[in-house]
Amino acid sequence: MIPIKLSTTAQNAYHDLVRSLYRTEFAGTGGPAFLETRGTRRYWYERQRVGSSVKKRYLGEDNAETAAFLAERDSLRQNAEEARSHQSRLVRLLRAEGMTPTDTVSGPILFAMAKLGVFRLGGTIVGTQAFRLYEGELGLQFAFDQTTQTGDIDIAQFETLSLALGDQVEESLAKTFQDLEFAPVPSLKKSATWRWRQTKSDTLVEFLTPSFRPEEDIRPLPALGVSAQSLHFLNYLIAEPIKAAALYRSGVLVQIPRPERYAIHKLIVASRRQGGPDAIKSRKDRLQADFLIRALAIDRPEDLRDAYQDALSRGTKWQEHIHASLNLLAGAKKTLDNL
Numbered sequence: 001m002i003p004i005k006l007s008t009t010a011q012n013a014y015h016d017l018v019r020s021l022y023r024t025e026f027a028g029t030g031g032p033a034f035l036e037t038r039g040t041r042r043y044w045y046e047r048q049r050v051g052s053s054v055k056k057r058y059l060g061e062d063n064a065e066t067a068a069f070l071a072e073r074d075s076l077r078q079n080a081e082e083a084r085s086h087q088s089r090l091v092r093l094l095r096a097e098g099m100t101p102t103d104t105v106s107g108p109i110l111f112a113m114a115k116l117g118v119f120r121l122g123g124t125i126v127g128t129q130a131f132r133l134y135e136g137e138l139g140l141q142f143a144f145d146q147t148t149q150t151g152d153i154d155i156a157q158f159e160t161l162s163l164a165l166g167d168q169v170e171e172s173l174a175k176t177f178q179d180l181e182f183a184p185v186p187s188l189k190k191s192a193t194w195r196w197r198q199t200k201s202d203t204l205v206e207f208l209t210p211s212f213r214p215e216e217d218i219r220p221l222p223a224l225g226v227s228a229q230s231l232h233f234l235n236y237l238i239a240e241p242i243k244a245a246a247l248y249r250s251g252v253l254v255q256i257p258r259p260e261r262y263a264i265h266k267l268i269v270a271s272r273r274q275g276g277p278d279a280i281k282s283r284k285d286r287l288q289a290d291f292l293i294r295a296l297a298i299d300r301p302e303d304l305r306d307a308y309q310d311a312l313s314r315g316t317k318w319q320e321h322i323h324a325s326l327n328l329l330a331g332a333k334k335t336l337d338n339l
Contacts, residue, residue, distance in 0.1 A: 004141040010097035014136035017090040017245045021253035024083050025120060026059060026069035027076035035062060038164045044070065045167070058121060058167040088250040098141050099247060100132065105201045107248030109153060112176050116169040119255045121223045122161045124241045126208065126234075127154040130256040131288050133244045137259060138295055151201070156208040156238050159230075162223040173226055177205065192218045192227035210235035233272075233318070236311060237265040260300065260307035263292035264322065267329075268311070271321035286325055293332045297339065305339035 006014075031047040042062035048055055060066040069076075076083070095101055102110065106129065113119065125133070129152070135142045174184070177196045182205065185195035194207045209219050211230035219230045237257050246252040257265070270285035296304040311318050326333040 004143075006099065006135075006139045006141050007097055010094055010099060011136075011139040013090050013093050013097070014099070014139075014245065017087060017094070017251050018136075018243050018253070020083055020087050020090070021245055021251050022243050023069055023072065023076055024080065024087075025253060026066070027073055027080060031057070033059065033070055033073070036166075038166075041164075043165065056167060058117075058165050060120075084250055091247050091249075091251050094136070094247055100135055100142060101247040102252070105151075105198070105203050106153060107246065107252070109180060109198075109203070109205065110246050110252050110254060111248055112180060113155070113173070114252045114254060116171055116173065116176060117167075118155065118169060118173070118224060119253060121157070121165060121167060121169065122255070123155045123157050123224060124238045124255045124257060125154065125244075126156045126237060126257060126262075127152060128284070128288070129153050130244075130262060131292075133246065133254070133256050134259050134262070134292070137242065137244060137256075138299065140295060152204045152206065154206045154208055155224075156210075156234060157221050157224060157228070158235070158238065159209045159219050159221060159228070162209075162221040165223050168223055169225055173224060187218065187227075189218045189227075192220070194218060194227040194229050208234060210238070233265065233268050233321075236314070237261055258303070258307070259292055260296055260303045263289045263296060263304070264307050264311045266292075267325040267332075268318065268321040271324040286329055289325065290329050290332045293335055297335045301339055304336070308336050308339065 031049070033044055033046045035042050035044055044059040044062055044066055045056040046059055048057045059070070101107075110125075113123070124130075132142065134140070174193070180198065181200050182196040182198045184193040185197050185204070187193060187195070196205045197203070207221060207224065207226050207228040209221060209228040209230050211217070211232050212235070213230075216230050216232060218227050221228050239261070241255045241257055244254050244256045246254055256262075266285045266289035270282045270289065273279070273282040273285070293304065311322060326336070
């Protein structure tokens with residue numbers, strides 16, 4: 001793919017949309033907000049009445065941005081309808097400016113997961129679905145080709161975060177997937193489901209989590225109410241994720257990895273894939289990494305350099321995988337070496 005810049009109008013509208021969707025999320029249900037300390041981190045919650053009981057609902061990590069949004073909660077709730085209209089206008093503008101809308105298969109799934117709180121609770125889209133969402137973040141128009149095609153939606157979350165938050169999705173993800181015509185994919189661990197396949201489209205939704213042990217096993221994600229396949233190197237990818245907007249309906253607020261981490265992680269993943277169908281996926285991984293490295297070297301060279309050096313500093317295995325992919329990407333290797 002050749003990077004094509006989106007107009008300044010489109011870039012401004014996209015970031016306005018993300019911020020508006022994020023502000024709307026902090027309106028919450030109107031219950032009193034309070035802080036809780038978990039380990040070394042502090043999190044904001046609100047009290048929410050559900051029937052005859054009261055539960056706490058996670059709002060976000062304690063930082064300056066969260067504090068600013070919480071200060072606006074009353075205004076955000078009072079102007080909720082106006083905000084939705086504004087978001088719809090921005091989505092229409094972005095479509096007209098050439099940004100790629102989320103397809104009619106992925107859109108309803110992302111919308112449903114956002115409504116249940118998957119992304120609010122730290123779920124992060126990884127894989128090609130995340131790559132496609134860099135269009136707005138980087139201000140680039142993506143062409144539809146083999147680099148951007150996918151039938152999978154991969155969601156990752158830290159197991160430790162899932163345990164620490166003390167909150168859960170609004171309703172069962174399994175029930176939601178059933179309503180969207182998804183069926184669980186059998187697993188070797190019969191009591192743990194981490195993949196669902198849609199019968200009408202063959203779309204696959206998978207849940208993942210970083211592995212900090214020698215094996216890559218199935219682990220629970222209590223906040224999401226599902227199990228997940230643990231993977232090495234994934235902790236690097238989903239650290240410090242960013243908010244993004246999927247162009248579906250009036251916009252869907254999701255979470256994706258930082259693009260510079262995604263680019264370097266794809267070099268690692270491409271090297272780990274071996275033979276058969278994985279050879280095709282490996283080539284797509286390298287194409288995505290190459291595209292992002294070229295784009296980031298122009299607009300965000302410092303971020304790219306820091307992510308590259310961070311990964312190299314994590315040990316021999318990391319270096320071996322990265323260099324194995326770069327040996328097949330002469331342009332990307334030269335770019336990274338000259339940062």
